[in-house]
Amino acid sequence: MARLFGTDGVRGVANQDLTAELALDLSVAAAHVLGEAGAFGHRQPTALVARDPRASGEFLEAAVCAGLASAGVDVIRVGVIPTPAAAYLVNEFRTDLGVMLSASHNPMPDNGIKFFQRGGVKLADDLEDAIEQRMGEPWQRPTGEKVGRIQYSADAVKTYIDHLVRSLRQEQALKGLTIVLDTANGASFHTAPTAFRAQGAEVIAIHDEPNGININDGAGSTHPEKLQAAVLANHADLGFAFDGDADRCLAVDHEGNLVDGDQILAILALALQEDHRLASNTVVATIMSNLGLTLAMREHEIHVDQTKVGDRYVLESMNANGFSLGGEQSGHVIMSEFATTGDGVLTGLHVAARVARTGKSLQELASVMTRLPQALINVRGVDKLRAGMDPEVNKAVADANQTLGDTGRVVLRPSGTEPLVRVMVEAATQDEADSICQRLAGIVKDRLAI
Numbered sequence: 062m063a064r065l066f067g068t069d070g071v072r073g074v075a076n077q078d079l080t081a082e083l084a085l086d087l088s089v090a091a092a093h094v095l096g097e098a099g100a101f102g103h104r105q106p107t108a109l110v111a112r113d114p115r116a117s118g119e120f121l122e123a124a125v126c127a128g129l130a131s132a133g134v135d136v137i138r139v140g141v142i143p144t145p146a147a148a149y150l151v152n153e154f155r156t157d158l159g160v161m162l163s164a165s166h167n168p169m170p171d172n173g174i175k176f177f178q179r180g181g182v183k184l185a186d187d188l189e190d191a192i193e194q195r196m197g198e199p200w201q202r203p204t205g206e207k208v209g210r211i212q213y214s215a216d217a218v219k220t221y222i223d224h225l226v227r228s229l230r231q232e233q234a235l236k237g238l239t240i241v242l243d244t245a246n247g248a249s250f251h252t253a254p255t256a257f258r259a260q261g262a263e264v265i266a267i268h269d270e271p272n273g274i275n276i277n278d279g280a281g282s283t284h285p286e287k288l289q290a291a292v293l294a295n296h297a298d299l300g301f302a303f304d305g306d307a308d309r310c311l312a313v314d315h316e317g318n319l320v321d322g323d324q325i326l327a328i329l330a331l332a333l334q335e336d337h338r339l340a341s342n343t344v345v346a347t348i349m350s351n352l353g354l355t356l357a358m359r360e361h362e363i364h365v366d367q368t369k370v371g372d373r374y375v376l377e378s379m380n381a382n383g384f385s386l387g388g389e390q391s392g393h394v395i396m397s398e399f400a401t402t403g404d405g406v407l408t409g410l411h412v413a414a415r416v417a418r419t420g421k422s423l424q425e426l427a428s429v430m431t432r433l434p435q436a437l438i439n440v441r442g443v444d445k446l447r448a449g450m451d452p453e454v455n456k457a458v459a460d461a462n463q464t465l466g467d468t469g470r471v472v473l474r475p476s477g478t479e480p481l482v483r484v485m486v487e488a489a490t491q492d493e494a495d496s497i498c499q500r501l502a503g504i505v506k507d508r509l510a511i
Contacts, residue, residue, distance in 0.1 A: 245281025
């Protein structure tokens, strides 16, 4: 049986793969594994439950709250907020666990369930396994006053926004900047514009009217061309695009050029190094980060620690070693001084503050690294569980790596959140990267076909 949890919680098509029954059962199991009574002196365990604006989040939220309360957990509902806001509030409200209902950048029919343990930290693999094993086991149901209660917190959003604003350590840090924000009709539709305006920026918000159906629909970080056009049309200084739950951020400079997560990491690394706040002079990135990041950081005597793909693995390295900055090319950026997970709005605020503080354009700041030509193909309709096991695929990858030598590399990996295999190639030229990537993707499609 395939593992229920992927690299970022449990995801699937809402009401087909991810049903109300599954959400309820997962919540009961999580309550038993994570919610030992009295951890913070509560009458009984407490949980924070949040969601993004997807329509399916409404019935899933009801199922999660019902499951937790039936297991004797008091529930604090905080409504529609970003995933990093939920993580922050789990710690701020001192709850025993947290639940975020979101499928992040995935299309609207999908949804997902992410759990946080005390302190707002994502779960390690062993805790997720324990929750899976606990599902369906008999348990003693509380009755009477031991049944959990459900309440709504009206202060949660303001608490999080205040935290974002304070993180810049000065008032009006963005004064004089005109910034376009694409909130993907997602969870940051209110928090992002409010936080940027509170710091003095002139904000032009697009895709900021969620209706439960339009999340990520031709908007946000998966469709940065909309932000690029808006920055140019409004003669803005820069812009930021978030995904549906705002745990990732991509940027656009004043000429409409995309600035990806690797470039953002480089910008923030140098800013932290300058302020003597880059712990161990190290940045954590994944194997999918562009080689250009490593080369740029080497020039500034900054070490790049590489992990498996997934912000949870970046976090594991950061927590284990006390590092202060890490992230992914996709725009998940973690600043551990202020957050326990990737926070797109926080990232955008600090990049914009760097622009304002230095007087340099985002384009100039991003030029600290040169991206090697890269090609990425998502191969669908294949058995992703056999990726890395097929001898012909393995040989093709090894041969390609030998051909590229020190001028590039191949990364082939199954997606942790979608039914596909990712083939990524970096090379000295774009033509070479495209050619090798297309050839390898064809082999993967032939050999791993379902």
